Amino acid sequence: MVNFNGDILDSELQLTFSNRSFLYGDGVFETLKVVDNKILFFEDHYFRLLASMRIIRMQIPMSFTLEYLESQILALVSRQNISNSARVRLTVFRNEGGYYSPLDNSVSFVIQASELQNKLYSIQNESFEVDLYKDFVVTKQLLSTLKTNNKIIQITASIFAQENQLDSCLLINEDKNVIEATNGNLFMLMNNQLITPPISHGCLNGIMRKQTLKLAKEIENVEVIEKEISPFDLQKADELFITNVIVGIQPITKYRKKEFETKLSNALLVKLNQAISV
Structure with a gap:
């Protein structure tokens, strides 16, 4: 079941071979979490989506108000009876026509949703091992910060992780600085400083990154900094986590060979759950 341009279809949407998202990755998306019929941090998601559409020169429909997209998402999860806790992907793609140069910049959207087991966030007491992925680098440019449908570096890095029995990989930019993981933004605690790479280094402009920066500033004796992280810093860190x-x-x-604590991760998780429970 999907929502395609405002119509809820009982079957999965069948895209044509001329779909621009399929042919060229010509689309952007948001991954959202719904809890108790509420989209978490939806205003942040909405404005990031519109900013992304403007950057890649999509025509934003007059109907694309915050209220309209919210209603379309909630209508779908309601029809699927998963309003209590759901994962949602909202994808916007340029309409078919043309080659690299589109015939026009009008768009369509599709919303997909699946059930999540837990409402609140939780940390599993399991090992989570990572390593660097160095086959390809993420460029320091504005497009790297967007959630576009071109995620081939994240895909190849995830396959590398599977092949090497890792849970995720850390990505680097052309300066050989670590910028993020395949599955989210990276934070490092070292000497009471919580460090995350700046957006200008090519990392995703993450919604949970923004929330984590805000919550971390409320914790005593922790200084929150946005600056570069080198591969050498990882070996000296007290804690690493992904958001x-x-x-x-x-x-x-x-x-x-380095193992890490999870003390700050757990403290931030408590604050995060308190924030979404308000």
């Missing part, structure tokens, strides 16, 4: 909207906060327990 995204679906998982919340995912502690990294091992990088190569």
Whole structure:
């Protein structure tokens, strides 16, 4: 079941071979979490979506108000009876026609949803091991910060992780600085400083990244900084964790031979759950 341009279809949407998202990755998307019929951080998602559409020169329909898109998402999860806790993907793609140069910049959207088991975020007491992925680099440019349908680096890095019995991989930019993980933004605690790479270094402009920065500033004796992280810094870190909207906060327990604490991760998770329960 999907919502395609405002119509809820009982079957999965069948795209044509001339779909621009399929042919060229000509689309952007938002991954959202619904809890108790409420879309978490939806205003942040909405404005990021519109900013992304403007950057890649999509025509934003007059109907694309915050209220309209919210109603379309909630209508779908309601029809699927998963309003209590759901994962939602909202994809916007340029309408078919043309080659690299489109015939016009009008768009369509599709919304997909699946049930999640838990409402609140939780940390599983399991190992989570990562390593660097160095086959390809993420460029320091504005497009790298967007959630576009071109995620081939994240895909190949995820396959590399599977092949090497890892849970995720850390990505680097052309300066060889670590910028993010395949599944979210990266944070590093070192000497009471919580560090995350700046957006200008090419990392995703993450919604949970924004929430984590805000919550971390409320914790005593922790200084929050946006600056570069080198591969050498990872070996000296006290704690590493990944953030995204679906998982919340995912502690990294091992990088190569170094093992990490999860104390700050757990403290931030408590604050995160308090924030979404208000």
